[in-house]
Amino acid sequence: MKYMFLIGSALAVSAPAMAQDASDGIVVTATRQPTPITQIGQSVTVVTRAEIERTQATTATDVLARIPGVSTVQSGGFGQPSSVFIRGAENAQSLVLIDGVRINDPGDVGGGFDFGALTIGQFDRVEVVRGSSGVLWGSRAIGGVINFITARPTEQWTARAQAEYGWRDRKQVSASAAGLVGPVGLTLGGNWLKGDGFSAFDEDRGATEKDGFESKSANARADVELAQGLSVDAGGFYTKANYDYDNTGADALNVGLKRDTLGYANLRYSGLDDRLSARVGYGINDTKRISDDAVFGPYQTKGRTERFEGQVLFAPVEMASVQLGAETEKQKFSDNYGSNDDTSIDSYYGNLTLRPLAGLTLNGGLRYDDHEDFGHKTTFAANGAWVIGSGDEAPILRASYGEGFKAPSLYQLYTNAGFRALDAETSKSWDAGVEQPFAGGTGRFTLTYFDRKTKNLIDYDLTQFNYYNVGRARAQGLELGMQVANWQGFDVNLAATYLDATNELTGAQLARRPKTNLYASLDKAWEVGLKLGADLRVGGGRYDDAANSQYVGGNVVVGLRGAFAVTQNVEIYGRIENLFDEHYEVVRTYGTPGRSAYAGVRVKM
Incomplete structure (x- = not known):
């Protein structure tokens, strides 16, 4: 029965009438x-x-x-x-935005972002740019950019809420x-x-102690x-x-804490019939991490990043536009073992967009970083997109270098051991x-080849207890995406790498x-309001x-x-994850969830 289900799922998602690499037409992160x-x-x-609601995702990693x-x-x-590895890049080599x-x-080992405690319930949309985006987004965008976006207010107030309960007392x-209060647009979550x-520590290896958790988050925006x-x-x-966590290859009574506080403000201008736009912004990110080992005691880090940035976009003619920007960033890091250090980076960038022919868009840009x-x-990037023909089913060719x-x-x-003479990656x-x-534009099929070479990749030497530059690394491969949205009541997604x-x-x-x-x-959705689905990983x-x-x-792993x-x-909903109770690891000696069930209710206004 298990293998019949897997074969049936594979046949269903391979049907050529069901495809698309999802989008609603407008994105903001790439440019x-x-x-x-x-x-x-x-x-x-x-x-x-x-x-997000259709797949009943609860965490950021569920979506990614x-x-x-x-x-x-x-x-x-x-x-x-x-x-999260984008095209094989290190977790710290991808930029994460809210x-x-x-x-x-800035207190992370590589200056990356730990996705382990980020829930998805407050976000309205996620945009992922795969491939280097360093010219526009700067340092840490070697692998790509992930942008979690909250809802924007409309003239009419909208609201949604949901409650869920399931396996091992998870609530x-x-x-x-989001809506308007007089002239002010508000978003709350x-x-x-x-x-x-x-x-x-993997329960199949003999672990018996459960590692519980509790997470609280809130967001607000006004314009x-x-x-x-x-x-x-x-x-x-x-x-x-x-x-709670284990890190010794056995059960342990360790406890941890992660706290992130993010704030931002922007002044925006748009004029000349939308041919000119400008923005001046400020952002601050403050983090705190505590890993309290039951034997060795707590290790605590604090990080803070402050940024000022400005950018101007001007389109003198319909077929061309110029984007210019400047940024300054200050980072601070400290821990409870005496580290207390900071650094800064100033950056300037420019990007030229040309549309010389109908359906053809070309971009080229430069960035100068002073660390x-x-x-x-100085870094360079160029990319282009060409829509061949017209209509909902016109193919699009894409290529980029970064x-x-x-x-x-x-x-x-x-x-640990004081200053190290490391080189930049x-x-x-x-x-x-x-x-x-x-299928009239409801489906899309994408196939992409990628190749990235990295120099001075930083790794940790377990014998010297120190960080060092590896030298050279290369990641290359193929991505296949296929998705359809509401084609005769069907939604289909296929992502292969x-x-x-x-x-x-x-x-x-x-x-x-x-x-x-x-x-x-x-x-599959029916007009009576019933929806059924399955996924295969x-x-x-x-x-x-x-x-x-x-x-x-x-x-x-199969889910229903x-x-x-x-x-x-x-709407009421429910799901079964890991239907056949697959026992597996993705990190050696660490556990993954067995068969589990959840049910909930969702309300929209």
């Missing part, structure tokens, strides 16, 4: 301006609120794991360290609302999640038009998670692909990157260490879900 996706030369995936070219690993359950503001943690409640969890074409907006995001500790670096630059983090430079990458819409990520000096595979990854789902095997001495096998609209505004 830092609202742009039709047909004019973007990079690989972009957009996940809408409707898709369904995207071509993206793989995720987590050392246990909710709250445990979680990394409403366009950087949330990468979740979330709510959000909150999420609470708590559960007994499962042991971070107002001061005069015609002149507006101001400000907002913030707060999340705090407490969790306090690592001097100056260079990246990432300085070592303050953690890598100063913790640099990269050169390119990709090329085709997108073929069909082949990745070859290696250390070019040793020939070893980079740790925790599976060579193959597949996600497929099929959903096939994770390839991977090495858990840089020396390729510890191999972790692949896995096949259903929902029913009781009224126009109320």
